[in-house]
Amino acid sequence: MLKLKSELSLPAVGLTGFETPLCEEEAAIQGVVHQFARDVLRPIGRELDKMTAAEVCAPGSPFWSVFEEAAKLGMTPDLLEQFEPAVAHRLESMIGEEMGWGDAGLAVSLTVMNFPLEMARAVGNQELVELCAGKIGCWMITHPDKGTDVGAFDMQREWPAGQPGNKGSMLARVGADEIVINGQCSAWVSNGAVAQVALGYLSADYGNGFLDENGRPHGVTVIIPLDLPGVSRGKPLEKIGQRALPQGEIYFDNVKVPKRFAVALQDEYYGNVASAWSFAGTHMGQVFTGVARAAFEMALHYCHERKQGGQLLIDHQLTRYRLGDMLRRVELCRAVARRSLAYARQSPSGHPWATASGKVTVTEEAEKVVTEAFRLFGGNGTTLEYPIEKLVRDVRAALIEDGENTMLTTRLGYLCQQLYAEGWTQG
Ligand SMILES: Cc1cc2nc3c(=O)[nH]c(=O)nc-3n(C[C@H](O)[C@H](O)[C@H](O)COP(=O)(O)OP(=O)(O)OC[C@H]3O[C@@H](n4cnc5c(N)ncnc54)[C@H](O)[C@@H]3O)c2cc1C
Structure with missing residues (x-):
């Protein structure tokens, strides 16, 4: 129905512009996250922006206090599950917007941080949930030789006919009980320089080679603890922007991960890539x-x-x-x-x-x-x-x-x- 005003007044407006009214919980959460963005993310983001990439990741850097302050907010991945979908989506959007308003690099760092945990929860694997909880995570899908190509799922339409697909530079051999990883991820992996656990997407050999009959790489999605023997890191990457977001190469030399840490094997791989990317x-x-x-x-x-x-x-x-x-x-x-x-x-x-x-x-x-x-x-x-x-x-x-x-x-x-x-x- 037409809403009538008795006098000319300015429109209702909030932090997020021309917004329909927020419920009490939305307003409270938005207020708390805005304060965090204004008082923590923005000043620390500006401070980190002026430091070298190595200084950002060094012990004692203000970077680490962001995680301590964020933990105090209690914004765990299950927070949104208590709301009905429309409210949950608006809240998730408002939280992301406030964080980006504070500092883009730190906002990306804080969202990527939980990605291995989100995946462990999605597959319902309690051992992996416990492995990832409270740790800084990263999403490792691009390699030095495989950037844009990670999104090429459809070999018939997207790939030059008859040419084998791009395996990338980080490969897995999947055995009966363990997965052996060699190679390196790209220097661009967000949180790569500081992450304790990775959600890794790799081309895989299950005993019959890395490519299927159409040239499409077999794959495995696996959660990788980054303190395993054989894992090492390159120098943190110096960039022009989002300097508060630590990035850098991670190298794998015969790194052995239990096969039960895999979250998608063989035929499930491309569906898993698609769900992860659609979500994140x-x-x-x-x-x-x-x-x-x-x-x-x-x-x-x-x-x-x-x-x-x-x-x-x-x-x-x-x-x-x-x-x-x-x-x-x-x-x-x-x-x-x-x-x-x-x-x-x-x-x-x-x-x-x-x-x-x-x-x-x-x-x-x-x-x-x-x-x-x-x-x-x-x-x-x-x-x-x-x-x-x-x-x-x-x-x-x-x-x-x-x-x-x-x-x-x-x-x-x-x-x-x-x-x-x-x-x-x-x-
Ligand atoms: C700030 C930042 C954060 C990132 N975070 C992550 C992360 O968390 N995890 C992760 O795994 N990766 C991450 N990345 C990597 C990112 O996904 C890649 O940089 C991106 O996909 C592009 O790949 P590339 O850099 O190898 O460029 P390339 O793929 O080499 O592309 C170079 C140029 O060639 C063009 N091009 C490529 N293929 C074709 C084609 N077939 N036809 C025509 N033109 C083409 C592209 O459009 C581009 O302009 C991040 C990157 C940045 C910058």
Whole structure:
């Protein structure tokens, strides 16, 4: 029904923009996470940004206190299960957005941290749940020789005919009782430099070679404790952005993992990759909605400080247009990120490329918002004095992180082709 106002008033607005009313629990959790993002993630993220990659990971670094502070929030993976799905999805989205608003690198670190535990819970393996609980985890799927190729599932459509698939640089031999791992993961694995446990995706030989008759690599998904003999690390990676997120190579020299630590063997492997990516890829949308919002807020504030043309920037019509354009893009990011998350959590059959379409839209829009905010700061934005320059560096990596955006969009196009072949849109 039409809602009538008796006088002209401003719209209802909250931390997350033009939001429908939050229930009591949502408002309380959002408030707590916002405070954590403002008082812990943002200042520590800025401090870590100025340190070398090795200093970030060193004992005594402020990086470690983030985990201690986060633990106090009590945001365990089962927190959301007590809410009905619509509330749970909005809460999950709001938590991710606040964290991204605080610091993108730390937000990614904190979300990836629980991924091995989430997988152990999903397969219902209590031994692995106990192994992963309370530990810093990572998701190890890309290798030096296998970046974009990790998403090539469909050999017929995606791979040059007759050419064997890409096994990558980290390989497993699966025996009767144990899995022996050799090689290395890519330097890009988030938390790779500090993780205690990995959720590993590897090409595997079950005794009949690494490739099936169509050239597609066999695979295994396995939880790997990273204190096993034969595990070593490279130097933490120096990057231009998300510097608070420790990344770096992990090497495996005849590392022996009990076979019962496998969560998907042989025929279950590609389904497991798809479920993991469909689930986890949603986080990028929430985190970079938060980054876009942070850039918008910084620009809005600056426009109320800086005078040019005889008046504050905010009083120029063109500047108001630019802020309006940024705000509508932040709202777009939020809407797409939430829809993508709800689909991934609730649909009976999600898909990585469906999740990835949300990630592409959000990160491309976030990059536009951050760039526009940076330009609104004029020359000041290019100095280290104003925090907007950090967001410019942080958002760049998001266009590649979790899959490079042009390739993810191409894969969405393959999905259109596949769905059309099944009759979609032809009714
Ligand atoms: C901040 C950050 C965090 C990350 N976190 C993780 C993590 O937690 N775990 C993990 O395993 N990995 C992680 N990654 C790795 C990330 O998934 C890869 O960097 C990404 O998938 C791209 O792979 P690549 O870097 O090897 O680039 P490449 O695959 O070598 O691509 C290089 C360029 O070639 C293009 N290209 C590639 N293939 C094709 C093709 N078939 N046709 C046309 N063009 C093509 C791409 O679009 C790209 O522009 C992270 C990366 C970053 C930057």
